[in-house]
Amino acid sequence: MILALLLAAAAPSLSPAEATMTRTVDAEYERSVALLKELVDQNSGTLNLPGVEAVGRTMRRELEALGFTVSWKPMARVKRAGHLIAVHRGAPGTKRLLLIGHLDTVFEADSPFQRFVRRGDEAEGPGAGDDKGGMVVMLAALRAMQAAGTLKAANIEIVLTGDEEDSGDPNAIARADLIAAGKRADAALDFEGLAVEDGRDMGSIARRSSNGWTLTTTGRTGHSSGIFSAPVGDGAAFELTRILQRFRQELPEPNLTFNVGLLAGGATAALDKDGVRATATGKSNIIPATAVARGDFRTLSEEQTARVRTRMAAIVAAHAPGTGATIVFEEGYPAMPPTPGNRALLDRLNAVNRDLALPQMAALDPLKRGAGDISFVAGDVDGLVGLGPSSRGDHAPGETVDLASMRRQAKRAAILMTRLSRERR
Structure with a gap:
């Protein structure tokens, strides 16, 4: 029964x-x-x-x-x-x-x-x-x-x-x-x-959310023989990659992914108006004056989104001497x-x-x-x-x-x- x-x-x-x-x-x-x-x-x-x-x-x-x-x-x-x-x-x-x-x-x-x-x-x-x-x-x-x-x-x-x-x-x-x-x-x-x-x-x-960002670095240009010297510094390309490496080392946490989808650097570098194509000019013996990278990051909550943005901005703000760096966050999909x-x-x-x-x-x-x-x-x-x-x-x-x-x-x-x-x- x-x-x-x-x-x-x-x-x-x-x-x-x-x-x-x-x-x-x-x-x-x-x-x-x-x-x-x-x-x-x-x-x-x-x-x-x-x-x-x-x-x-x-x-x-x-x-x-x-x-x-x-x-x-x-x-x-x-x-x-x-x-x-x-x-x-x-x-x-x-x-x-x-x-x-x-x-x-x-x-x-x-x-x-x-x-x-x-x-x-x-x-x-x-x-x-x-x-x-x-x-x-x-x-x-x-x-x-x-x-x-x-x-x-x-x-x-x-x-x-x-x-x-x-x-x-x-x-x-x-x-x-x-x-x-x-x-x-x-x-x-x-x-x-x-x-x-x-x-x-x-x-x-x-x-998860979808959030865009664009990172731009600048540096003192000149002959490549002066790279890393005190008067010149690291140049824009090395500074861009250094910041991206810090992202890779310091951002990881559960439910977060982040990606670099496009980058360029040289004597000149720019994204098109849609942000899907990059152009650059330069020579191997010229220290890059500018570099740009565009990517996204994805989170599981709006609190996580705010926290990741704050950490990324802090890393960018601590740019190396002789360089400049800015990051712009783009409106995306919430979590x-x-x-x-x-x-x-x-x-x-x-x-x-x-x-x-x-x-x-x-x-x-x-x-x-x-x-x-x-x-x-x-x-x-x-x-x-x-x-x-x-x-x-x-x-x-x-x-x-x-x-x-x-x-x-x-x-x-x-x-x-x-x-x-x-x-x-």
């Missing part, structure tokens, strides 16, 4: 509405794949503003059919296309959900990688996983809720940014609508890709720390996994997840990342999505959203 009770308690337990959702996701699988092809075949590189708007129109069509009120927020002020914002008003007094995704990809209009190619239950294409696959999962889950009758009472706001891969500047404008939505929400669900580790689906309750509230959301997702007879999802090491839009609301609302499909090779030609993973992700999302949306605030 006791064994029977234990087995009954451990058995999957879906309500009739939840069972309808799972059947709907399976029945509409090919429809979802066809929509993914439509989205992928429309280029929407961040700087292809008409392309981003076109993807936005497709998403508007799908969301309006589900009863959402949809608006487009232009972002010309930050030289980006804009954001799609969709609102579904449900029962008063129940939890409000914020769903996050993005319309753009890293593949611009001149990329040779442009088309959706299906191979069974996999497909490659620009943004097939990141994040057009995520948007398709979101829609599949919402359609399943509609079929089961659970969408009607749900309070849901969706923000699909048009510049997640290359945010407009400043973030105060580019992310104002997302931040405002986070303040209204009781839970945030991010539909970027599912993390898979050793064949197991993982839950993501944290994302999403692994809070108790985020862990509680993963517990709720794992309750869904149990009832779907799926394995439990452990929390992913945040070192294995990049920065993302949900971090802008992490200080205001509990969140969960990775509701999109599994994929590989993201951000590179050949990006490939596991189409079959869209099914289980849509089922998880539909049931989780239904359960959360029924709770009182």
Whole structure:
């Protein structure tokens, strides 16, 4: 008798509405794949503003059919296309959900990688996983809720940014609508890709920040025979590398990574206006007058970000005699720390996994997840990342999505959203 009770308690337990959702996701699988092809075949590189708007129109069509009120927020002020914002008003007094995704990809209009190619239950294409696959999962889950009758009472706001891969500047404008939505929400669900580790689906309750920096050093130029002498000093190039070496020796701590992505030095050295190309001139027998390096660092909390900035600035300030050194920090993505509230959301997702007879999802090491839009609301609302499909090779030609993973992700999302949306605030 006791064994029977234990087995009954451990058995999957879906309500009739939840069972309808799972059947709907399976029945509409090919429809979802066809929509993914439509989205992928429309280029929407961040700087292809008409392309981003076109993807936005497709998403508007799908969301309006589900009863959402949809608006487009232009972002010309930050030289980006804009954001799609969709609102579904449900029962008063129940939890409000914020769903996050993005319309753009890293593949611009001149990329040779442009088309959706299906191979069974996999497909490659620009943004097939990141994040057009995520948007398709979101829609599949919402359609399943509609079929089961659970969408009607749900309070849901969706923000699909048009510049997640290359945010407009400043973030105060580019992310104002997302931040405002986070303040209204009781839970945030991010539909970027599912993390898979050793064949197991993982839950993501944290994302690290992304912070840029540019280091510039100067020195007394002259004939190379005078290098290191008291009148001349070390020159700009040696001072740059000395400071970078101090970063390497003195900055390391848990959950922090830092990188030098670009550097140059010589009689002259400069970065282009976008900070992605460097030019330099000089000769082997001339002491460099200037050197420049650009990089990033990633942290797990805003407190860690502030601490690392302070340490980097102190190292730069202690430059060698006869040289100058300055560091400029660039606005980036904040951190999403692994809070108790985020862990509680993963517990709720794992309750869904149990009832779907799926394995439990452990929390992913945040070192294995990049920065993302949900971090802008992490200080205001509990969140969960990775509701999109599994994929590989993201951000590179050949990006490939596991189409079959869209099914289980849509089922998880539909049931989780239904359960959360029924709770009182």
